Amino acid sequence: MRVWMIGCGNMAGAMLTRWIESGAVKAEAVDVVNRKDRALPAGVRQARALPTGAAPDIVVLGVKPQQLDEVAGHYADRVAGAPILLSILAGVDAAVLTRAFPGPVPVPMMPNLPVALGQGVCVVNAPDVPTEVRARVDALLAPLGDVIWAAGTVYAAAAVLAGCGPAYLFRFIDALARAAEAMGVAHDDAARLALATVRGAAALAATDPRSPGALADAVASPGGTTRAGLNVLDDGAALDRLMQATLAASAARAEEMAAAARG
Ligand SMILES: NC(=O)C1=CN([C@@H]2O[C@H](COP(=O)(O)OP(=O)(O)OC[C@H]3O[C@@H](n4cnc5c(N)ncnc54)[C@H](O)[C@@H]3O)[C@@H](O)[C@H]2O)C=CC1
Ligand SMILES: O=C(O)[C@@H]1CCC=N1
Structure with missing residues (x-):
């Protein structure tokens, strides 16, 4: 599975660490774009811009919510060809994601830091996604810990x-x-x-x-x-x-x- 990560700091970095440690994702299949280099698992490519070439299987959005418009301005065109956009941005729902990044199926979720140990919780707020998208997201999140799908006010609380x-x-x-x-x-x-x-x-x-x-x-x-x-x-x-x-x-x-x- 090829993955692009736009913003990979504390939280997305914890997810990436576990994905690679668990074997769910291979380090060489991951491209990270960060504002400046951070310590990432060995083998992961890190740059100031997304790579050229075909879009990956999944794009993970891990910047701060206030940085959404900025990264959309830079990368929306490149991300348009990807099938799934997984977002961990607090308070950013599917409609806002689609407006910023038209094309992929938006999957907003809320993880927590213990995912680094495979003992986290991921609450996913994408009730209407196609079955195959749900299956792919479930498979990707499974090594991180408990996965719960929720919507509306239940999602907000969870x-x-x-x-x-x-x-x-x-x-x-x-x-x-x-x-x-x-x-x-x-x-x-x-x-x-x-x-x-x-x-x-x-x-x-x-x-x-x-x-x-x-x-x-x-x-x-x-x-x-x-x-x-x-x-x-x-x-x-x-x-x-x-x-x-x-x-x-x-x-x-x-x-x-x-x-x-x-x-
Ligand atoms: N820290 C936590 O425990 C949790 C955080 N979140 C969500 O995760 C997101 C990120 O939070 P943290 O990881 O704590 O922040 P962070 O500051 O550690 O990471 C943000 C990353 O985005 C990168 N970035 C910023 N602007 C960029 C740009 N223009 N282009 C490319 N990369 C850029 C930075 O270089 C940094 O690596 C937030 O949206 C937050 O709501 C969600 C659940 C838990
Ligand atoms: O404090 C925040 O806004 C982010 C979302 C959940 C944890 N950290």
Whole structure:
């Protein structure tokens, strides 16, 4: 499979790393155009412009949403011959993609950084694509982790959970560590303990048949220390409300960006 990537930074680079590591895509079949060179997997060609010659099997758009018009101005003609345009731009929907890049089937999606490890989530928002396009996209995304197809408001919510979620959790790890540090644990030890606890708990939640709620109950002895802490998180549904406000803020910003992209 031949792939062109227009913009390959933190996020698209994570996808590319996994594609090559998993063997889904061969490094020599990939052409990246970036504003300046970045560290990319060995064998991937990187330049300031797309190569000449026939369009590839898929084009991946990985620039910032604000750079869409600029790259469309440069590359829309070249991309027109490609069958699929996979876009990871937050708040850029299929209609906006088609306006910028007429020709290929637009496939907007939201990945997250753990795709680099094959443990990411990709939420795809292309409900009406032909079956063969869906099959090709599914096959390409499978090595990255979980793939979910969603539309409308469900996509909006799932996209912020998946795309932004890792950042929320990185903040949680830091907050856990800072709380322990404030109670006297050395900075490095607190950071190590917080990360190990989150990693172990996530691994257990991923493998144990019990739900996260049931696992929390398995930790919390009645009247014990965990319950005292959970009571703080549960008081007035404090954690639920915090997460709802967090996702809502990200979703509202995505909608603002979508409105700006629609013009
Ligand atoms: N960082 C993340 O965790 C996630 C990011 N995204 C989406 O991924 C996209 C990229 O975000 P990041 O990778 O974080 O940004 P980034 O800044 O790391 O990567 C953007 C890349 O685009 C290239 N670029 C910029 N202008 C260009 C141009 N005119 N021609 C060619 N290449 C150009 C840059 O050289 C850079 O390598 C955004 O649209 C964002 O919404 C989606 C999900 C998660
Ligand atoms: O913050 C952003 O807008 C992008 C999309 C999801 C994660 N990063």
